Amino acid sequence: MNEAQRAALKAASGWYARLCSGASDASEQQAWQHWYDADEQHRQAWQQVEMLREQMGLLPGPIASSTLRGVDHGRRRLLGSLAVVGLALPLGWFAWHSDTRRYWLADYRSDVGERRQWQLSDGSQLMLGTASAAQWHTDGQRRLLRLVSGEAMIDSPNETRPLLVETRHGLVRCQGARFCVRSDEQSSQVAVLEQRVEVAPLHDLQAMQPLAAGQQLRFDVERLGPQRPNDAATAAWTQGSLIALDQPLGEVIAELARYRHGVLRLDPALAGLKVSGSFPLADTDRALAALEHSFPLRVVRRSDYWLTLVPRGV
Known part of the structure; x- marks a missing residue:
């Protein structure tokens, strides 16, 4: 060429x-x-x-x-x-609009800390997690949902028209299934709860790979990651919970930060501390209080919008 x-x-x-x-x-x-x-x-x-x-x-x-x-x-x-x-389209739309413009152009949006649910025109149920947005298009041949940002759970009826879910990293396709999709700057993740889907990365859309119920994988624009089984944490956000299973505290705090306004920081000395538990996403202050009670750390508050977790005794 x-x-x-x-x-x-x-x-x-x-x-x-x-x-x-x-x-x-x-x-x-x-x-x-x-x-x-x-x-x-x-x-x-x-x-x-x-x-x-x-x-x-x-x-x-x-x-x-x-x-x-x-x-x-x-x-x-x-x-x-x-x-x-x-x-390799269909993701030219993601390249054309800025992140902010994509969010405000979206048909469905949720604010920071929100979980919202809608019924789409085909009867599908759509739930968006915190600070998420999606575009919806349907016609006589296909159903298309663009996950602009954040995370979504889709419960789609089985019908002849394929349901296509786009992220900036690739495509998920099914006839009918219940599954979660999450997308950030680096990669996207899909977890199948019922039925099955097919997944392909942006730069190889012809290489659709099946993904069965109970399985999940992460993908970027170049390739699909390995399949692994779902666990109790996989769709916990749809019930308003963050479930940590021997998870580094840095990852837990990064997730809680998505559900609150302002700055939530963690002392690097605590990042590798392994924690387990169930934490409410609708009340991140209560989640932080539970961490402070159960682990050797304390929460330092500069204001309601600037919090830092430091080792206890510092």
Whole structure:
């Protein structure tokens, strides 16, 4: 692939993200048409992007001219080139919007410390954990949920249309299942509670791997991590609890910090201390008091929004 082809693919990816965002207007669509008509390489790049979306069942609708419909499916061999340059959609939407803009554009949002639940238009139940957001799209062929940030539990009815859950790192697909998905800057995690799903990383969306009930895995844009069994902590957040099972205190505090405003710091000397217990996410002050009572540490309060855990006696 030469530089001109790479540039055309990058431009096609950007246009696709904009036109699929739901925020484009007539002038932007006209500008896309001008770009599309200007060069044969532009048209070829657009076809490659559409083929990838079509292969994954993700085309959101007829946003391009009818001349793009009769694509030569023999060109699917070119999909690997898209992955090489990091253009394996459907995640162009994540690249196009900033984190803050994605959050406020989302159909469903929760605040810090909140857990919220909705019924989606297909009958699925969606629960979002703290500071989370999701976009929802459905049509006659597919159901698509973009996890913009944070964590979600999806309980989806079994039907012929696939349910697709996007994160910035890849894709989860099922016909019907109950599962949790969590996404941060580095990676995403999926844990299946009932039925089964398939998972693929962003840069290899053709390599769907099955994941059965009772199993979980973490993935980034390049690869899937090893499968491991769920445990009592896996979906505890949906019940408002953080369950620690011989877990480093640093990880516990990092999780509690997600559920409160302000700064929650930990003295590095305590980071490796192993703790076990169940802690309420709706009342992080009570959770911190329980840690202070049970382990050799104390909570130093500069204010209600600035807390530090230090070794007891310091």
